[in-house]
Every structure is written in C-alpha cells, then in structure tokens.
Amino acid sequence: MSDISPARSNPEPGGTPPREVDWLLADADWVLTCDAAMSAIPSGAVAIEGDTLVGVGSSRDIRSRFRGRNEMCLKGCLVAPGLINTHGHAAMSCFRGLGSDLPLERWLTEVIFPAEASHVTPEFVHYGTLLSCIEMLKGGTTTFCDGYFFEEEAARAAQESGIRAVLGQGILDFPTPDQPDPSRFAERAEAFLRSFPPGESRLQPSLFCHSISACGPETLRRVKSICRESGILFQIHLSETASEVEQVIGRYGTRPVHHLDRLGILDDRTLCAHAVWLDREEIDILAARGAGLSHNEESNMKLASGIAPVPELIGAGVRIGLGTDGCASNNDLDLFSEMDMVAKSHKAFRKDPMACSAAAVLRMATRGGSAVLSHQGMTGGIEEGWKADLIVIDLDQPHLTPLYDPISHLVYAAGAGDVRHVWVDGRLVVSNGTILTLDESRIMKEVLRIAGKIAGAS
Ligand SMILES: [Zn+2]
Secondary structure (H helix, E strand, O other), X not given: OOOOEOOOOOOOOOOOOOEEXXXXXXXXXXXXXXXXXXXXXXXXXXXXXOOEEEEEEEHHHHHHHEEEEEEEEOOOEEEEEOEEEEEEOHHHHHHOOOOOOOOHHHHHHHHHHHHHHHHOOHHHHHHHHHHHHHHHHHOOEEEEEEEEOOHHHHHHHHHHHOOEEEEEEEEOOOOEOOEOOHHHHHHHHHHHHHHOOOOOOOEEEEEEEEEOOOOOHHHHHHHHHHHHHHOOEEEEEEOOOHHHHXXXXXXXXXXXXXHHHHOOOOOOOEEEEEOOOOOHHHHHHHHHHOOEEEEOHHHHHHOOOOOOOHHHHHHOOOEEEEOOOOHHHOOOOOHHHHHHHHHHHHHHHHOOOOOXXXXXXXXXXXXXXXXXXXXXXXXXXXXXXXXXXXXEEEOOOHHHOOOOOHHHHHHHHOOHHHEEEEEEXXXXXXXXXXXXXXXXXXXXXXXXXXXXXXXXXX
C-alpha cells in the first residue's frame, strides 16, 4: 500500500539504543541506491540527520540503529536518488510551446530571440523559474543546472523553492535583455558572481556562454578565465546541429570541439550541452579533457537536431548527464519521460536493444549528472555521508504492477506523476504530491498574466 504511516523503530534487546535522527524512512519495497554497482535494496530504509544520509540498508538494520523524530512507513513505495537535470533555461517555461515544429535556427531567430528581447524581465525570470522549480520538484528532479538572463532572479526563485541548483548567467556577443552593451559582458558576469551566494549552500553560480556562434574567441577565453578564478562551472551549447558545425568550420577552419580545445576551454569544470554532431577525434578530446556533456534527447528530437553518439561517448569514458533543455523546446521538464526516450531512441537508431540500457540511462540521470556538475560524492546516489536528496515513488498502481526489476520500472514504466514525496538537503519539499515550499496556484496565476502579454504581442 502507498499510504504513509509511522514506522516503528525496533531496537535490539539489550543493545545500544538507537540514535535519534530527523527522519527514518523504512519498509520501502525497494531502495535504489544508484551506487557504483547500481544496487537495489529490497525492504530498505534510510536515516536522515540534517542534510545528510546517515544510514542506508535493510529496514531491519536501519531500525536497529536509528529512531526518527519523524518516521514514515514506505510499504508499497520505491526510494531513489533525486534526479538531476543538467541543462535547461528554467525561466523559459513562460514560453512553453511557443513556435513549435520549426528547425533550431529558425526557431531561435524568428521566435525565441525576438520574444526574449520583448518580454524577458527580472519578473519573467523569477516567476518562470518558480514555475519550473515546482514542475521539477513534483516530478522528482532535485537538482537543476540553468543558464539564462537576470540569473540573480533564477537564484532567488531556486532558493525559495528549496531545490538544489547551479545557476549560470548567460553571456552573448550581442545585446541581451540584461546586457544591452555586449562589450561589457565581463562586468555583467562579475556583478552576477558578486550577487552570490544568496545564503544557501544548495546554490552555486556558473557562467554560460550561449554557443560558439554567439560568443567569439575572446569572450570564450575571458569567461572561462573568470570561471577558473572563481572555481565555478563554465557552460556552453555545443554542436547541436549539423549546420552549426558547418558554420564553425567556415568561420574558424576547424570543428567545434577542436576550436574550444585550442582556446583552452575544455576541462572538468566545463559542461557542454547537446553535443550531437561529434566525430571520433572530438569524442576522444572530450574524454581526455574530462569535459562533461548534457544529453538532451527530447529537445534534440523535437528540433530534429539529430541523435547524439551516446554509446560511443559512454564507451570512450566521457562524463554524461541528462537534461531537458528549456521548456520551449521539449516542452516539459520531465526527466522520467526523458529517461524513457533516451533509452528507446538509441536502441531504435542503432537497431540494437542493448545500445543504451535502463541502468545506463538511470546512471546518467543520477550520479552521472552529479559528476558533470562537480557534485560527485554528494548527490545522485543513496549512500551514507551523501546529501539527503531523495524521491519516493508510489508503486501501488496498475501501470507499476507487478515489479520484477526496479531499474527497468523506473525508466520504462514510472512517470513524473508517480512521485509522492521529495526531500532536498534533508528537507521534505513535496509531500503526497503537493509542493510545500511555494504557493503553486499563485505562481501559475502570475505566469498566466505574463503569458497573456506574450500572446497579446505575438
Ligand atoms: Zn539549451
């Protein structure tokens, strides 16, 4: 049964009394640890103290060691690490579905860039990001990596929501809603970094150069240098379409990965989104430099950008996480449908059902995503000493009955609507499918008000 009722601690007679912790979650049908071996614990339990997982194991073991100030019996449920969305533009949920069914270049230049020039304000970013945080948290995503304008507002929204986030200020070589004079990009970047931290260890700043097409070599070099000095993540869209690669070759005489490598951009604190069009040499360079990739299959499919060489990238040892991209090109932030689509599309494209396994996809959505955000050893797994970022799936439903393989279920059968409870940093932020940290109906009303202006102008 999926009903949540108090669990009972069960100390060993005559043994050490159980340690009191903030949360004891026991009797889950399965705890999917997503550890290095992707192991699953039947009849599992976890103990949370503060922001940290202090106990992970069988219910019998954990109940003998811990007593919770708050306890839940999770019979009929599966516990998994919170999912990690490694690429998106959260504020763009205000543009959800705008300009569907166009190729990337036309969609950007005819629809998105003009809409951004007219409508993107601090208020747009604040409410759009709040809406996205609600969608992500209710759908089991506990960390997201973002890149947009007025990113201070995205940080404020993420802080209010309780989600974990890496927030990248967008940088381009042409006027943007928050930087009309592109020559002052470094000042804008530094002002954003000075505005951090907003007082939360869950939030980290980042800088996001839009793409090689939108950022010249000097901009890329300078922004990467600021990132290195500050010890933060550098983000960029890379080789999303074949025509983008041709443009880069035409302008710089070399393919995009070589171009970034010559500029000294690629290292383990660089995250490249999409990376659809790569040759063998580029894959080897990405692996050798330790650069991270965000694979955005649904966005790549919707914009007909192509199929990224994910099996080759995994085989070469390139670090990969999953991302949804912005709502306008997906058109949701659902990592469950993303996992399902990633596994199936690579199988279909290769005509090989073993091309991309459910375990490989779940690894990308959890510990793989954690690694590309430099959160390894902290999030993306249920392990003692790691952050308590957890989701609980209600298994007591027709489409999840019966269950032989919990990893297969999570990737191919479960959906965002099956998420019942979510903890981030040890804090319960979604309970019985309801967001506890934000006023969902008020935020939807504010977004509808903003959308009314966008619809009126188009
Ligand atoms: Zn993007």
